[in-house]
Amino acid sequence: MATQTEEDYIKAIYKITEKNQGSASTNAIAARLSTSPASVTDMLKRLSSKDYFHYEKYKGVYLTSKGIKMATTLVRKHRLWEVFLVDKLKFSWDEVHDIAEQLEHINSDELITKLDGYLGYPKYDPHGDPIPNEAGKFTIRSQVSLFNMNANESGVIVGVREHDTSFLRYLNDLNINLGTTIKVIKHIEFDHSKKVLINNTTEEVLSQKAAHNLFLKKNKDI
Amino acid sequence: MATQTEEDYIKAIYKITEKNQGSASTNAIAARLSTSPASVTDMLKRLSSKDYFHYEKYKGVYLTSKGIKMATTLVRKHRLWEVFLVDKLKFSWDEVHDIAEQLEHINSDELITKLDGYLGYPKYDPHGDPIPNEAGKFTIRSQVSLFNMNANESGVIVGVREHDTSFLRYLNDLNINLGTTIKVIKHIEFDHSKKVLINNTTEEVLSQKAAHNLFLKKNKDI
DNA sequence: ATATATATTTAAGCTAGCTTAAAAGTCTGT
DNA sequence: ACAGACTTTTAAGCTAGCTTAAATATATAT
Structure with a gap:
């Protein structure tokens, strides 16, 4: 099991590489996680044995398929919880991010499966972002x-x-x-x-x- | 804000003193949290400045009203989430404890208020245990x-x-x-x-x- | 091509929370 | 009242994750 911090790093790398085609820089990760570049280097070195990403000194980092799986699972959990918060608990779409940021770290596959069903297998979250399925696939929409x-x-x-x-x-x-x-x-x-x-x-x-x-x-x- | 570990300690002390009239021993806390007595002493010393409990060497520990407030809030959150898991997500009553143990640490007052309302302000959890209200008061039942x-x-x-x-x-x-x-x-x-x-x-x-x-x-x- | 700026890594050290082993305190039975 | 048993604390040291300051790579502009 990955720690919450490890999950945060993997998700940050995923989000950065999603935009910057390719790899995530130390500075970009540090900025996203509000920590220092030195901490990031430290973490990347310690984590690089766990096979979530490829790391080469001074070259940045990119996720392996194992890392991508973890990241999309986190995105899936985050977005499903956002749907729950808005659709069921009647939060407004501008209030749910921080709570979902916590909830995405709850560890239980059964919970996510049941939550997904309870919400009616939603394909998009309250901001219109696609919710990856269990296999990590997103529903693409023409927009x-x-x-x-x-x-x-x-x-x-x-x-x-x-x-x-x-x-x-x-x-x-x-x-x-x-x-x-x-x-x-x-x-x-x-x-x-x-x-x-x-x-x-x-x-x-x-x-x-x-x-x-x-x-x-x-x-x-x- | 208390860390998750701090919350676990406070809740453990609460649960122990609930039964053992009075104070919680180092050994009892260690057993409940599956850690060593030495870790507990260490933690009690570090935490005792935060005013959650009174600690006297070799005499065990008992909660202040601030500590009791934290503990009953955790119990409230735990039991509300259990109701959610059983009533809404259709978990069985024997499957919900570990998940609720994680969910109780999610930090958002608004979330708990809305969850409580969404569940219909339940007074008891799926095991029949009373759910404290926001002020920490339990509904007593003759049984x-x-x-x-x-x-x-x-x-x-x-x-x-x-x-x-x-x-x-x-x-x-x-x-x-x-x-x-x-x-x-x-x-x-x-x-x-x-x-x-x-x-x-x-x-x-x-x-x-x-x-x-x-x-x-x-x-x-x- | 080289000076300068920027990015990254290294080094040293911090806190939270944990461990084991040893020391010290408390309790119990005779 | 004291020996032995049990409980608790102390001491030393570990890992995860963080910090700042200094050193080193890389990129850029002339």
């Missing part, structure tokens, strides 16, 4: 960033790129949630913001940054 | 051990004294659960066992040990 949509196109919100609390609360204020319909009214060249129609009722302007963080399933052209 | 019931008396199972897996599985085999009706047919002097009628259908003999471990709410005499 596009609002930033890449043109005037007169519309779609339904299916996910958010980043889930920091301030962004999610901002969306709450705008009444934007998963399932919300968005229609692009116009693109503003000057600062790349977009004027949009939310749920066929309210007009708002979304900044480039906000638009970039929203994923939609595009409606077929009418 | 009697089956061992102390006489021939022709009957009642309904409301709790079990010990919850070790083998006992709970034995009860499963006998179709005895919370809510089961038991009528004492006769007391066998020789070995203090009891012949009983279960749910008005099956006759069984229960040993002194088994009878001692079962709590019933007695039916009024007819």
